[in-house]
Amino acid sequence: MSSTALPGAAGITFATNPVTTYPTHTTASLDNLAAAGTTNFSFSVIAQTVAPVLSRNVDFDVTVSSSITAAATLTAPADGSTGQLVRPTFVWDAVADALSYTVEIATDNGFTNIIETGTSDIPTYTASSTLAATTQYFWRVTASNNCGTGAVSGVFSFTTGVPGSCPAGTTPNVVFTDDIEGDVSDWSRPAAPTGTNTWAQSGVRLNSGVSSFLAVDSNVSSDQYLISPPIILPSIAQSPLTLSYWNFQSMEVNSGTGDDACWDGSFLEISTDGGANFTQVVNANMFTDPYNGKITINAANPSSGSDAWCANASQPLTGPQETVAVVDLNQYAGQTVQFRFRMSTDGNTGDEGWYIDDVNVQSCIQN
Structure with a gap:
């Protein structure tokens, strides 16, 4: 039994060496580690037979502590x-x-x-x-x-x-803002891969001005996209980076929570590659307004099984349904992003839909 070289004056001993019977075991002990000259090192224990000549290595990583730690500041x-x-x-x-x-x-x-x-x-x-x-x-x-x-x-x-406000010692920096008034041609509303894309300006429900975006909760299968213009996010030095928007949700619910929350639902996606690919923004990034649950497994809904928001007209038309969502964007700092507001419906009952207004992206600059 032997080992590769140990650092400093550290040593190794074997309880039995050589080992002359089989099967058996021996114990290796490290000593004088205070004289190793380092707190981290690696070495190998080597077992070698004489006849036939065979060699086997076992590698070890060692971390040396000499005393209990002090209290952190x-x-x-x-x-x-x-x-x-x-x-x-x-x-x-x-x-x-x-x-x-x-x-x-x-x-x-x-x-x-x-x-x-x-x-x-x-x-x-x-x-x-x-x-x-x-x-x-x-x-x-x-x-x-x-x-x-x-x-x-x-x-x-x-x-x-x-949530969405800058902490003490920092000043808000508006990175992007859109009140969904007037010309909104910088937002894209591509043809729906399923059904009809109904995203359009509406004057029915809004947070400010005279218009908001609305996607109708259709009574046929649909997958409807509303895509923001590209937004350049500042570096993490301007943390926290947040997206906020007013929204009103009135979509066909199932149980309202859990795996069968929604028959129809909506969710937020983000792209960092110019819109070539979008991934869903998860609940962990939602400072407010987390998803109700999942869209019920249903072949008629293109987003079956996804986490989603949904609500029902039987709920109050103001109050809990009318929400400012605040989303954590820190993990995307320094990148150019686009947001996709996505509504997916099945082939049955519809409802009023999903309204979006006053979309803002903000960072916080140190004073």
Whole structure:
């Protein structure tokens, strides 16, 4: 038994060497790791027979920790800060010898109600779920390594702002805005691959001015596209980047939630390649107005099984159905994007449809 060279003055010993019986085992022990001169290294254990001459290697990656980690120093969101993002990124100073960090977010200073626990191997972490608006939260970090879990950091608090608004210390920058008034020829409404594309300006329901876009919820199979002009998004340095738009949904529902939420439905898609390909914007990117559920599996609907919005005229005609959607665009920073508002219907009952108005893309510039 042998090994490849170890760094510094680190050594290796084998409990039994050579091994003269089979089957059996031996134990390899590393020693003097404090003198290795590094905290990360790789080596191989080599087993070689005499007759016949055979050789086998097992590779190992080693991380050396010499002591429990110190407490982390929190950086952002700053303690007592307000107007913070509803999906914030937490930042702290790197801790010497730390291999991983645990981040806890709570609604109380004593952390009796922890709403999210996450891990990271770098000194930053982005919340995996959207926090409530205008709400105070508390966060802390614990570093750990091979020696165990270190001391818990101090506790910072912050208060979230309203989704779509810029956090304190930044100024809104309008990247794109369209109130759907007058000439809208920069929006494309291609022929529907199924049925008829009914997207057109309407004066029936709107948020401002005298018109909005409407796609009629048809009583025949259809797949209707409304595509925005290209929009150049700034770099992530202007985070948060958001899309917002007013919309009113009145489409044929099934159960209203879950896998059978909608018979007819609508959803948002995005392209980063000039409109050659579009992918659906998922619920994780929706700061507000998440999808109701899925379109019921149905061969007559071109988007069968997709997450979608739908509503029903039996619901109030104002209030919950009338919503400003706010969408997280950070992952597309620095790219040119187009949005596709897509309505898909089956071959039966129709409804009023989907209205879109006041489409805005915004970034936030540091003061």
